[in-house]
Amino acid sequence: MTKRLKKIKLSKIKLETNYRNKEKDISLELDITKQGLKVPLIVEEESNNQYVLVDGYRRYYALKFLGMKDAMCSVEEQSSEEERIVKRIGIELHTKRRTAYQLERMINRLLENEKYSVKTIANLCNVKEVTITKYVLGSDVNPEWLRRGELTGAGRHALTDIHNLNVSQETRNYIADKYINREITKTIVEIIKKATNENEFKDIYEEKVKDCINEIILQQSRNYDTVKEIINEHNLQARYTKSSHTSMHNLVLKLLARIEKIFRNNYYIKNLSTNEKDELKKSVRNLDLILNPPITWSEFSIEDQYTKNLKMKKKITENRNLL
The missing domain is CATH 1.20.5 (Single alpha-helices involved in coiled-coils or other helix-helix interfaces)
Structure with missing residues (x-):
């Protein structure tokens, strides 16, 4: 493949795709203003003095915003639209400059052509098949989620995880809204995904599922034992299972051991007011009534x-x- 460097007027460069959003990148503009264009745009020559942009959309838009008239370009021989997409995907997968939403659109565009398969694209881009596959698996995700997610900057792949959760559509929409609005992170989505695959979770009453998920979100805990305790508590409200009962019993013993440790702290006990002691006694009596009802x-x-x-x-x- 022959390449040559050439200064080209921006007006002579055609943009054939909308894979890169037209957005203002102030940091890139400042960098170009101070140091000039360090990396040339990559273009293909379509005809005499007419070119199509292959790579460098952010730089192209930054130059336009700055009012620049021309740019140094690396000129390559003309190829097909699909071959240019392959070039872009190959560059982006190794530099991670584009969002997953943009890569997904490019990959799906290639798959419209029978000439291309996941394996073919992976080989041409020098990546593993699984790398391309993850952009294809979410093809049936709610388009409105994708539109909103791209606008808010929410990661793309977590939306596929939410789409595949083993819960009702209403609950999936609820979780997706929280994720898209940046109220929960990808890590929390992964925890919810793991939690919903637990056997104990599947027995929770449908009307209580959202409550269980809200508790998991509220905890913001990366300690999965805490998540299991939440699941087992809700499971035991639905029906008796030995595993959930044992889990709750062990949790109660652990909490009581902590309470006992606090009670053995003289600075705590000796400084309790009469009212505080009465509150504690009332709580203890209530527990005793639950254990030994009249x-x-x-x-x-x-x-x-x-x-x-x-x-x-x-x-x-x-x-x-x-x-």
């Missing part, structure tokens, strides 16, 4: 209820006689 009338057998009724009537009669 016997209700319905828990007595029919025979016992009959006997107790007779005794009560006899006691009432005796009291009346005394009066």
Whole structure:
């Protein structure tokens, strides 16, 4: 492939794609203003004094914004539109200057041509097939998510993960909104993805799934044991399972051990006010009532209820006689 450097008027360079957004890059403009264009644009010569831009869209737009009339270019021989896309993908996959949204559009454009497959594109770009595949797997993701995600700068691949979550569409939309609005990170999405694949998660009532996910988000914890505790707690509200019950029991013991440790701190105990002590005693009594609830009338057998009724009537009669 022959290349030559040449100063070319920007008006003679054609942009054939919209794969790179036309946006103002102040830092790049300042760099060009101070040091000039350090890396030439890459173009192909279509005809005499007419060119098509292959690589350097950010630099091209920066030059335009600065009012520059021409730029130094590396001129290559003319190829096809698809071959130019391959060049761009190859450059971008190794420099990571374009967003995943832009790369996805380019890859899908190539796949419209029967000549190209994932394997072919990977070989031409000198990358592994899995690198190209991850841009193809999300082809059925909600287009509105993609539009909004690109506008807010949310990472592309997490939207595919959200799309594939084993939850209702309503819950997927809820998580996607939080991610697109930058309320949660890709790391939190990965944790939610792992959590929703847990067997215990699948038993949670549908109307409680969002509550469970909100707790996971609220914790912002990278400690997955904490996430498991949240899942098991919600699972146990749906039905009894030995694993969830054991998990909750161990958690209660751990919390009680921590409380006991705090109680053994004399600086804490000796400085409790009367009101604070009463609050603690009330909480302890409430726990004891939950563990040992008072016997209700319905828990007595029919025979016992009959006997107790007779005794009560006899006691009432005796009291009346005394009066």
